Amino acid sequence: MSDFFSGFWGPFIAAISILGIVFCLWLLFTQRRYLGKEVENSEDTGHVWDGDLTELNNPVPRWWTVFYILLCVFAVGYLVLYPGLGTFKGVLNYSTAESVKQSQEALAEQIRPVYARFEAMPIPEVAKDPQAREIGQRLFLNACAQCHGSDAKGSPSFPNLTDKDWLYGGSPEQIMQSITKGRHGIMPPMAAQVSAADAAAIAQYVRSLSGLAADPLQVVPGKRGFENFCVACHGVDGKGNQALGAPNLTDDIWLYSSSSAAIVGAILNGHNNRMPAQETVLTPEQIRMLAAYVWGFSNN
Template sequence: MSDFISSGWSLFVAGVVALGLVFCVVLLVIASKRKVMANDNTTGHVWDENLQELNNPLPRWWMGLFVITVVFAVLYLAIYPGFGSSEGALKWSSVGQWEKEQAKAKEALTQVYAQFENMPVETLAANTQAMGIGERLFSNNCAGCHGSDARGSKTFPNLTDGDWLGGDGSPAYIAKTIAEGRQGMMPPMAAAVGGPEDVKNVANYVLSLSGSAHNSISAQLGKSKFGACAACHGADGKGTQALGAPNLTDKIWLHGWGEEAVIAIINNGKSNMMPQHASRLTPEQIKVLAGYVWSLSRKPAAQTALNTVQ
């Protein structure tokens, strides 16, 4: 890869550009010296018995355009980069242009978000303009995983049901999760539970906790083996929020439902990750987005706040 950024390539590009311009000038000189022959100005090519190809010089208007093109190329290479590693008189670069546009956009966005800076999230969630911005931020950054309606899909949590694995679902927790990301992991538990039959029994017991379809005999046998899972999920199976261990009694199945799905997770464990967005979004954007996500599972609370504001 170092070969492509060495000074040799810069010299090669500059040489190709220079030769191209020299060739154009030589071509112009040769073409300008061509004269119309007084006696026979044909090329010798004849079609349809009497249709002859003439060897006339180039029209003056075409020659003029060609000269203008060459002059423009020279001026362009003097002003803008293009002649090897030369930066050009204006020192222009695509990176510099991008940075200027980003700075301009950031300045404009700062003015938009300034009005939300001192708003509590509860009030923010009732602000129509803020929620419109939050919805667009969600569509651009979150909908790819959580869906356009925020109801998620397999392995991607539903953000509208108020069920939060790693925290209390407060605006501060949501903002922290958006900014820093989050990784949840359940280790393989088959060895701790016992053999394949024990795993099956525990899976049925887990299903029984939420009243899901299960084998009652297997569930009864698996109850005593559930102790290996209780350290995280609790003796009653209602989970431990601080550990990110889900509630097994609420019929919310993030990674699949049914005996086979539960057995697979017990055998293989599960690792799930939400990426951090602090490098993509500003703190002001994260605040507005957190307010929008918070409002999705608290529509009545948001509406009450709106009525209070009005």
């Protein structure tokens, strides 16, 4: 709570917290004539239920008053010790982020012996080890299955990890880099430069590159449009560029769809995909184990 992007929110939150406690004490003070007094004849509010259940205006018990005040004292003490007053970090300088970090470090130290015997093994050898694959599977299900699926075959916009079609390369080192640092693939929208008709022609040419049915009358102008707008990323032959994450357009593997409408939409509107980095979530040993497990999908 002590980290804000704007200078306004710190004082605002602090004021809300302090005024809330002050209001509680003010409310108790203004009602003090009803607190702890013994009343011989209780005031009847006039509300009666079920014939004989009457609501009376009795004073609250003394224990309730004491408990109420103690809660206010506790609130003040908490705000002094812990973050809660805007940018004030508290006397104890406690941070939930630091607490999580310490827990992660303690866990990493605890499980380090499990990974120790795999440190000197090449990743292809790790991928063959039954125990390593079991560990890798658990890591994959926790960190990767949400996007790539429990079978790693992906879904539209999430790559299939079981084939040999890699956007950024399928070597152990490249997979580790993808897991560690994440990836951010951007296909820029071309609507400002390419008309809908030209995009339709380019789509027909792209379909022809992978052997799909295409309008022969559109292929030739589509090729010209491809050479003008697409070769910088996908290459003259359409085989892509792993340095940029530009996909190969000549195979039968499509990250989104091979339909003409989907290709036209990609050309005009672009795509913006992000794979989150795992270096703050997983330890280097876990990333290496996970990379070996993923590498094993397409390398038996």
